[in-house]
Ligand SMILES: Cc1ncc(C[n+]2csc(CCOP(=O)(O)OP(=O)(O)O)c2C)c(N)n1
């Protein structure tokens with residue numbers, strides 16, 4: 001039975017099925033260009049685009065062009081006609097300042113990136129932004145530029161491939177079988193995240209990950225001899241990598257030999273150490289930091305044209321070179337062959353083939369919504385009084401058996417974050433159901449690896465640490481949001497309420513600070529029910545990350561009507577209605593909702609309580625709904641949250657008040673800390689009276 005239909009919906013390979021010969025070819029060449037000529041096409045597209053933009057980074061593309069040429073022309077398994085072909089190799093440019101290298105490669109090999117876009121490098125709405133952005137340019141797998149993170153994303157992608165292969169491949173049907181290639185510079189390697197990520201990649205034995213180090217001895221401030229003298233090959237050998245030393249990054253034969261050797265690695269990721277010259281070919285700027293991040297300048301461009309024997313005008317690529325680069329036809333054949341393999345696999349193993357297609361589309365299993373509804377309704381009627389971190393674990397326990405795509409872990413705090421569930425199996429194993437990542441104490445790489453897992457597809461990753469250490473992960477959280485990655489970041493021990501560990505461990509500014517990241521949904525639930533709703537919202541959110549913030553301490557259960565239960569997912573809702581028009585609105589999140597409810601009880605019938613587990617989601621509701629929850633006419637409002645007060649001013653206005661904490665916490669039991677910092681019913685009542 002022909003099963004191509006499902007493929008066509010899951011990943012568009014219609015073009016792969018059309019005749020490979022159908023696409024128009026340029027006139028056959030009279031000459032065969034040299035490899036150096038092919039690499040020079042990259043160099044001059046980069047040089048000329050940077051010149052046109054009057055900004056950008058020519059040095060790295062000029063230095064890595066020869067490596068990229070060999071990799072892309074001889075090894076990269078991709079299909080420029082279909083940038084999202086399921087089994088494509090992933091290519092990551094971790095040293096993202098060299099973005100023009102990637103744009104040149106995409107353009108030359110035949111992706112939908114016309115010359116016009118290269119001419120509009122770094123201009124508003126062009127497909128060639130300053131640094132590669134996965135949501136702007138077809139063929140860009142991840143957004144890079146913050147050095148080191150692309151490398152960690154690549155580790156996540158390679159882990160995704162390994163896990164999928166373990167689960168879905170069958171003898172003679174390696175339907176998941178691709179490599180992850182990553183370019184990285186000295187800057188990526190100086191960044192601490194490279195240690196975290198390389199260490200994990202070594203431990204996991206990700207042998208289909210190949211990293212190329214652009215060892216050019218230069219970073220922005222000059223020759224790195226004063227600040228980067230590590231023995232990088234020895235460092236990676238110590239992580240358990242296969243290291244190929246001292247490759248001449250301008251010798252195509254040497255590069256090819258290194259890649260051949262990397263392909264043989266059975267149980268280790270490979271680092272190819274490439275000696276290169278930044279700004280290669282520029283008589284005045286080669287080997288110098290001056291080529292790193294500025295146009296070469298008119299005279300130097302002319303001198304480089306002469307030196308590299310490139311007589312062509314800016315953005316002009318001779319036909320023979322264009323033809324040699326073209327990968328569209330080969331790409332069609334590759335995807336077509338894989339499609340045949342997949343069809344045979346689907347014939348033989350229809351159920352797992354269906355499952356793989358479902359996961360590749362990012363769709364949840366049929367029935368998930370109904371099961372989640374039932375679970376949440378039962379929680380509401382059972383009313384467990386637990387810490388929200390415990391409620392989070394209960395939610396994982398309830399949802400994870402339905403969602404094999406959920407793969408998660410914690411940065412050495414599994415028993416505090418409560419991220420393990422009954423079905424957890426370490427990804428360090430070869431188990432087909434491996435789904436749990438022991439990240440060790442590596443918050444930043446953990447989060448960037450989550451991003452890689454999410455971007456690869458077929459996974460909904462979650463990661464976890466204490467809320468206070470979200471700072472260690474922060475730029476990767478920001479990148480989740482910028483990239484629209486469906487990653488779930490779990491942060492427990494969410495306030496001074498964690499107690500004795502003291503101010504080093506007590507987040508104060510973190511909630512507000514995570515909320516300030518655009519496109520990031522932060523949830524701080526007040527009980528087990530809201531915790532389950534938050535998990536569900538994070539799972540169902542397809543186009544961006546969620547931060548789920550949970551308490552260490554037990555939280556009271558809140559009774560709700562069906563309507564209230566329904567409205568939790570709107571981010572903020574009336575948990576206690578006033579009799580008549582409210583004279584005062586108390587707005588609270590998480591552990592402070594209980595205090596607000598008790599205070600309202602003392603203050604009388606005119607007081608409304610709004611539970612606001614996610615301000616981000618609430619802010620997206622329509623104006624009528626927001627007005628129905630927080631009526632403009634009621635100016636007496638108090639926000640209560642064990643965090644910085646400034647954030648809440650937009651909800652309470654000048655006439656309102658905030659019960660919060662604008663200092664660091666302190667080391668003491670929770671029973672002493674909460675009253676000390678004013679998180680008591682009495683203080684909320686007194687604050688309310690002071691507003692009158
Ligand atoms: C996290 C981070 N810090 C700083 C920068 C700014 N920056 C961009 S490139 C660069 C130097 C990188 O040196 P290297 O990777 O050796 O690049 P090369 O000059 O060799 O191309 C710096 C500091 C950045 N992009 N990301």
Ligand SMILES: [Mg+2]
Pocket residue numbers: 185186187214215216217218219
């Ligand atoms: Mg460098």
